[in-house]
Amino acid sequence: MARLKALAREEMDAEQQALMDEIASGPRKAPMTNGPGLGWLRNPKAGHIAQQMGAFCRFGTGHPDDVVEIIICTTARYWSQPYEWWAHKRNGLKAGIAPDIIDAIENRTKPKFQSIEQEVAHDITKEMLENKKVSNATYERALKTFGEKKLVELTQVVGYYSNIAIQMNCFEVAPDDGPNAIKDPAFT
Amino acid sequence: MSRLKPMSDADMDASQTALRDAIQGVWKRSTGGPFDQWYLSPDMGLRANALTDYCRWQAKLESDVLETAILTTAAHWAQPYQWKTHVKNALDAGLSQDAIDAIAAKRPPIFATVEQSIAHDVTREILETHKLSAETYARAVTAFGEPVLVDLAAVVGWYASLAIQMNIFDVGAS
Numbered sequence: 203m204a205r206l207k208a209l210a211r212e213e214m215d216a217e218q219q220a221l222m223d224e225i226a227s228g229p230r231k232a233p234m235t236n237g238p239g240l241g242w243l244r245n246p247k248a249g250h251i252a253q254q255m256g257a258f259c260r261f262g263t264g265h266p267d268d269v270v271e272i273i274i275c276t277t278a279r280y281w282s283q284p285y286e287w288w289a290h291k292r293n294g295l296k297a298g299i300a301p302d303i304i305d306a307i308e309n310r311t312k313p314k315f316q317s318i319e320q321e322v323a324h325d326i327t328k329e330m331l332e333n334k335k336v337s338n339a340t341y342e343r344a345l346k347t348f349g350e351k352k353l354v355e356l357t358q359v360v361g362y363y364s365n366i367a368i369q370m371n372c373f374e375v376a377p378d379d380g381p382n383a384i385k386d387p388a389f390t
Numbered sequence: 391m392s393r394l395k396p397m398s399d400a401d402m403d404a405s406q407t408a409l410r411d412a413i414q415g416v417w418k419r420s421t422g423g424p425f426d427q428w429y430l431s432p433d434m435g436l437r438a439n440a441l442t443d444y445c446r447w448q449a450k451l452e453s454d455v456l457e458t459a460i461l462t463t464a465a466h467w468a469q470p471y472q473w474k475t476h477v478k479n480a481l482d483a484g485l486s487q488d489a490i491d492a493i494a495a496k497r498p499p500i501f502a503t504v505e506q507s508i509a510h511d512v513t514r515e516i517l518e519t520h521k522l523s524a525e526t527y528a529r530a531v532t533a534f535g536e537p538v539l540v541d542l543a544a545v546v547g548w549y550a551s552l553a554i555q556m557n558i559f560d561v562g563a564s
Contacts, residue, residue, distance in 0.1 A: 205527060206536070244540040251444050252544070255437040262433060281520050326558070334467050335557050341393060350394065354430040357558045358438065361551030368547040371521050372512070372539070 205373040206240045214243065221246040225253055229261040236378055237285045238366045259362045263355035265323070265348075267297035272307075272320045273327050273359045275299075279307050279384070280331040281367035288380035308385065322347045327360050393559045396421050397429045405432040412436055416443045422564050423471045424552045445548045449541040451509075453483040458506045459542055460549050461485075461493050462513040467553035470563040508533045513546050 211219065221242060222233035233239070238256065242249025263270060271294035278286035291304050299316070306313035307324070315321040326344045329336050336344075344353055376382035402410065409432040413420040416439060424442065428435025449456060457480035464472035477490055485506070492499035493510065501507040512530050516522055522530075530539050 205531075206540075241540050241543065244537050245450075245544075248444055248449070248541065248544055251437075251440045255434075255441055258434055258437050263431075283520075330554060330558055335560075341558070341560075351430045353558075354427050354555075355434060357427070357555040358431070358434055358551075360558075361554040364554060365544075365547035365551040367520075368516055368550055369540075369543040372516055372527070372543040372546075374521075 204236075204240055204375045206244065206375070208235055208240065209243055217246040218243050221249050221253070224250065228253075228257055230257070237289065237375060238370060240375055241369050241373065255358075255362055256366070259355075259359045263359065264352045265355065265359075266319075268294070268299050268316070269319050269323045269356075270359060271297045271299060272303075272315075272323050273356060274363045275304060275307050276324050276327040277331065277360055277363040278367060279310070280328070281364060281371060282384050282386055283367035283370050284376045284380070284382055284384050285370055286363060286367050287384045288377040319347060323356060326356070330357075330360060331364070392426060392561045394426050394430075396426045402429070408432070409435045409439070412439050416447075423475065423561060424556055426561075427555055427559055441548050442552065445545045449545055450538050451541055451545065452505065454480070454485055454503070455505050455509045455542070456545060457483045457485060458489075458493075458501070458509045459513045459545050461490065462510050463517065463546055463549040464553060465493050465496065466514070466517040467550065467557060469553035469556050469561075471556055471561050472549065472553050474563040505533055509542060512539075512542065516543075516546060517550065 209218065211222070214222065222235065222239070225239070226233045234242070238252070239249070242252060260270065271290055274286070274290040275294050278290055287308070294304055295301060299320070303313040303315060303320070313324065315324065322344050326336055326340050329340050344356070348356060397406065399410070406429050409429060410420045413425050424438070428438055451459070457476055460476045461473065461480050464476055480490055481487070484502070486502065489499040489501055489506070499510060501510065508530050511526055512522065515526050534542060
């Protein structure tokens, strides 16, 4: 139960309805009345700008879906954000990530990845968030795997989904039909 | 000393030139800090520029409260460029050097206003513990109201994003 009340469509003013329509007409194909949308509805102008970056991170980078979702799941795990975890666990499975990889990320154990790209994306994300910087070895490995453009886009996905997780945690945003907390094992 | 080379005007294609002009339009400069990264993916860069423009210039926060939140975020991530830039802004916005030094040292600062103090506490707690206690949330929502608190959370989130990206590319204070 979030600290921000969900709004029914008839409770929204024209600007709020327009924001939901904009989101629904884009690649997400549905309005976003829970999750980050709860905050965006409080300020549709900011919501419009933020959702455009969200759409880029989900659908506009040069990374395949499984790599994008590995980055997002690793980020959601770090911040223990239940909505982000729930939504992107689902997306990750849909993108073909093996369930035991998702479980290992949730349990903070080392996953056995299906590709080098998944592994490198996971490792740089985790190292950045836990250490607040990345070693030369990790940086060079990521640069070699992805090249500069895709590496910048990877950092944007880590940053943007951290941004969203921080905001949702301020307001205790959780999924409507999923667990309202993500388990919190010790870091290993 | 960043891990990326700044892009020179001569190397830019049309979309990078458009991004440069958009950045220049908001910040009166177009290189350094968070900007050099954005040229590698100009469509991403335009969206990042719009979000940063919103947080810095349009969010519903007084400038001293805004700069308190940004400095606390920069201190958390130890991001040298963000720290240096926003120390200047914070002094201009009226924060005391003592408060700034305390933020840097992660000591409890003595702030001039209750709003600065709450903005600092919210920012530190959400970044360090990944959640906000009921008590901190209640103080913040009473002090700011819901719409302003939503913008405060947006600023902390987005400046954390900028700091994360800059730290991956080792962007220094320049």
